[in-house]
Amino acid sequence: MEAKLDDHTCHPDFDPAFRDRLRTLLAWRRDVRRFRREPLPQVTIERLIGIACLSPSVGLSEPWRFVIVEDQARRAAIRACFEHCNQDALRLQESDRASLYARLKLSGLDDAPCQIAVFADRATAQGHGLGRLTMPATLDYSVAIAIHTLWLAARAEGIGVGWVSILDPARVAEILDVPKDWTFIGHLCIGYPEEDADLPALQRQGWEQRQPSAGVVIYR
Numbered sequence: 001m002e003a004k005l006d007d008h009t010c011h012p013d014f015d016p017a018f019r020d021r022l023r024t025l026l027a028w029r030r031d032v033r034r035f036r037r038e039p040l041p042q043v044t045i046e047r048l049i050g051i052a053c054l055s056p057s058v059g060l061s062e063p064w065r066f067v068i069v070e071d072q073a074r075r076a077a078i079r080a081c082f083e084h085c086n087q088d089a090l091r092l093q094e095s096d097r098a099s100l101y102a103r104l105k106l107s108g109l110d111d112a113p114c115q116i117a118v119f120a121d122r123a124t125a126q127g128h129g130l131g132r133l134t135m136p137a138t139l140d141y142s143v144a145i146a147i148h149t150l151w152l153a154a155r156a157e158g159i160g161v162g163w164v165s166i167l168d169p170a171r172v173a174e175i176l177d178v179p180k181d182w183t184f185i186g187h188l189c190i191g192y193p194e195e196d197a198d199l200p201a202l203q204r205q206g207w208e209q210r211q212p213s214a215g216v217v218i219y220r
């Protein structure tokens with residue numbers, strides 16, 4: 001296939017072997033909470049963010065904003081916020097679930113070498129409002145998709161990502177001193193994983209099971 005530089009429609013061939021590998025990537029993407037301490041090169045982080053920015057977004061608004069959290073005091077404050085929210089969550093567990101919940105490891109905030117807080121800029125003028133008049137949450141959805149893109153791109157390079165949502169969004173925005181229109185979507189712990197697995201950790205620890213996809217489809 002000969003593609004001209006100005007030809008944006010001449011598409012690559014995604015053959016069966018590629019599809020097979022893609023399925024393997026999807027099956028082995030994991031939420032990672034245990035990381036090796038080895039640092040991630042900055043160029044790697046920037047490459048992953050660049051790939052995340054290829055994601056779809058409502059009206060081509062590209063509302064994702066990435067805050068790379070390097071400052072140790074801010075990291076400690078986010079860690080404290082997680083501890084506080086996680087204790088609240090533990091208190092709210094049904095008694096038969098509480099001891100299992102307490103044993104779960106629900107973040108890699110202690111050892112992930114890279115941490116990125118991801119926000120949606122709800123005030124962005126980019127996209128001229130297209131598609132979000134009746135569904136403003138589509139801006140947030142766009143950012144969640146970008147996180148997933150980063151997650152897959154990282155896994156394809158042997159790098160693990162863990163999404164931490166057990167946090168107070170207003171407190172995270174305050175700790176990171178971001179513009180007021182930025183809404184917190186998720187805090188990512190990123191680094192080389194201690195282990196790989198083709199089953200979610202929550203399934204391996206007996207918290208929840210994946211369900212067959214037929215059960216989530218209805219016909220009308």
Ligand SMILES: Cc1cc2nc3c(=O)[nH]c(=O)nc-3n(C[C@H](O)[C@H](O)[C@H](O)COP(=O)(O)O)c2cc1C
Pocket residue numbers: 029030031032033105106107163164165166186199200201202
């Ligand atoms: C929006 C979102 C928020 C999540 N928040 C947390 C979290 O705070 N702590 C955690 O350990 N895992 C969190 N996870 C990871 C899920 O527990 C995980 O995706 C799920 O158990 C399936 O496992 P897998 O990602 O390894 O397939 C989150 C995932 C998503 C998509």
